[in-house]
């Protein structure tokens with residue numbers, strides 16, 4: 001069965017087994033490796049992508065469920081919020097090993113898209129599903145606040 | 157790797173002890189010189205993807221190698237060859253910073269590439285003739301080496317300019333990647349090929365620290381760009397033409413073996429290419445990881461557990477304790493602790509229990525192997541690449557000179573990728589061999605594989621006793637540590653000078669407090685559970701036992717735990733300086749209000765000194781919130797202060813995470829925690845605010861990757877005791893809070 005969906009703004013088709021998780025279609029079949037694997041059971045957030053704009057764990061999402069929908073990954077995300085997040089991440093040197101950071105940034109971008117000035121509690125709620133074993137949490141929080149300020153300055 | 161042991165190793169290697177093993181390793185690693193680099197696939201890991209693409213479509217700049225560590229491109233890019241693994245600790249920023257400083261380059265022209273496995277050129281000088289990353293040694297062992305390499309390269313550029321311009325060398329100044337004399341001026345790139353013709357100076361002149369322009373300032377990380385747009389390539393991202401994905405069904409108990417298996421069902425899954433038995437289990441190869449993993453679940457395997465570790469955690473603990481009733485291996489003996497305890501006016505004692513811990517790096521272990529008739533190419537992130545070359549040679553029978561390691565960025569390591577028997581690399585090579593190299597293979601562990609494969613921080617039991625004399629002073633300290641040896645029976649056994657593995661007791665034998673009678677005994681129980689260094693190694697549990705027990709003794713004496721530490725550390729100025737700094741910045745002594753507590757701990761590891769003060773809030777129902785951590789660190793000269801801060805923040809988060817909830821336990825030999833649902837690391841809502849203060853002692857730079865971790869758990873426990881009156885002696889803490 002051929003499944004068609006939007007991937008980073010382009011239409012793509014796949015004949016992958018319908019139970020193959022989106023994560024592996026993205027990484028193995030579409031060759032976009034910025035989205036990472038960490039647990040396979042929706043516990044770590046390394047595989048976070050946007051599905052029709054919502055942060056989603058791609059490791060547990062069968063490709064069949066993606067038919068006709070729109071998928072955005074770290075390689076394709078380019079909203080204002082995404083740009084502000086990336087800039088803040090670089091300015092504050094958030095990364096250590098970097099492996100979790102695609103997922104962190106996808107979750108953070110979705111947060112800012114829905115909530116332009118998140119509180120610490122909002123950040124805890126939105127980012128609680130993303131593990132970072134390098135424990136860069138402290139800087140992730142600061143970078144989200146900085147990106148939010150950046151965005152509010154732009155619109156003001 | 158432990159600070160104690162690495163120094164010993166270097167000494168032993170230089171004295172020729174156990175020369176056989178290390179000559180073997182060095183011979184394996186000596187695969188000839190790297191000449192040029194146009195064909196090196198390790199190119200510019202720090203270059204952002206957009207630039208990498210641009211390079212591919214425009215004519216490649218000409219590269220000139222000035223020495224083993226410094227290359228200059230005609231486009232003025234300076235590439236530093238990084239001999240250490242980047243696992244997030246910042247070597248791709250810290251090492252180029254040293255070069256940029258002595259070269260007088262501008263920071264924006266700096267790039268990095270990973271060195272090939274070559275123990276002759278790229279050995280860790282703290283380890284002997286082994287290329288390795290560990291023990292927080294990357295900066296310390298590279299410091300002089302890279303300064304000399306860069307100063308030498310600078311001198312060659314100056315000589316070349318002097319010859320070209322017909323001016324005296326001392327009229328030439330160098331700044332921001334340009335050489336200038338009067339009205340003449342040229343960039344590094346313009347002079348590089350002429351510089352390569354010059355004779356390198358025998359004794360390059362190094363800058364005085366007062367002349368530093370870059371070092372000591374906050375340089376932006378060179379790896380940030382690639383790690384924030386998804387372009388940085390980790391091992392898991394490596395693609396090779398025709399590559400198969402492999403997973404391995406391993407014995408569910410350590411030391412188990414395959415008795416027999418039936419792969420009929422697995423082979424029937426569309427996409428499955430092969431099922432092969434290897435010495436470590438049964439491997440399934442398929443066109444997709446998803447398929448391989450699914451088919452693995454369909455294997456019907458009979459296991460043989462005759463020689464396996466079949467005990468449960470409680471039985472292991474009982475065996476550890478029984479051993480501690482007997483005399484141990486003496487690790488330190490000052491005065492007469494037994495006699496002083498016998499005559500003490502009061503004695504205090506405590507038993508501590510520490511579980512096995514998994515490294516649980518975010519990227520599970522993985523390795524790509526392309527095996528040819530006479531050569532083998534390996535893509536992985538290894539802390540000891542020259543050892544992996546040796547392992548691969550042993551498995552394949554290939555000439556080590558034809559085994560090439562292509563180092564990739566590591567998605568975390570914390571010690572996990574420094575494996576004496578190269579476990580995951582060996583497994584991948586075994587699979588490639590089992591299919592006669594017919595396709596490239598990517599071995600990719602699932603989280604469950606990674607969590608249950610062993611190589612844990614050793615489980616440990618401690619017994620500590622202190623005696624107080626008539627004047628209320630601590631007169632005796634007896635510390636017994638039972639924990640598993642990491643080194644015994646491995647390629648690193650040479651680091652042991654006696655039967656006692658120094659990593660078992662490190663951090664207890666150098667107890668800094670002025671106590672007249674001190675005795676430390678080590679015990680090394682045997683289990684079938686493989687163990688490994690885990691961010692700060694023995695210090696993880698030893699610092700906890702020492703610093704929590706000391707606190708407990710202070711409170712029993714009615715003393716303020718900070719004041720008593722100060723009083724008893726007068727002979728240890730570096731401990732004292734960080735202790736005072738952390739206490740002062742944290743506002744030690746001020747009232748925190750009800751339900752709150754404050755704890756302190758100080759510890760030396762890897763030649764760096766760290767003190768931490770932690771503030772907590774305990775709710776009436778026993779819920780814990782870690783509110784604030786104030787850290788003071790003396791790591792000698794801090795080259796890149798922001799990287800030092802990041803490593804303290806990360807090391808503290810890692811330590812708190814383990815203390816709070818992490819534990820690997822066994823039931824009849826089988827690991828109970830298989831994924832992040834039961835092995836539950838710290839999350840963002842639990843991460844406290846961390847403030848890091850760097851205390852500059854003026855000493856040469858020392859490690860920062862590990863030393864932030866040891867004081868964090870005891871400072872937390874001491875804060876909880878301040879709030880509740882109760883010292884937690886069995887980890888993880890969360891299990892005890894509501895007990």
Ligand code: FES
Pocket residue numbers: 036037038039040041042043044045046047048057058059060
């Ligand atoms: S890999 Fe999807 S949440 Fe961990």
Ligand code: FES
Pocket residue numbers: 095096097098099100101131132133134135136244518567568
């Ligand atoms: S940066 Fe390493 S896991 Fe998050």
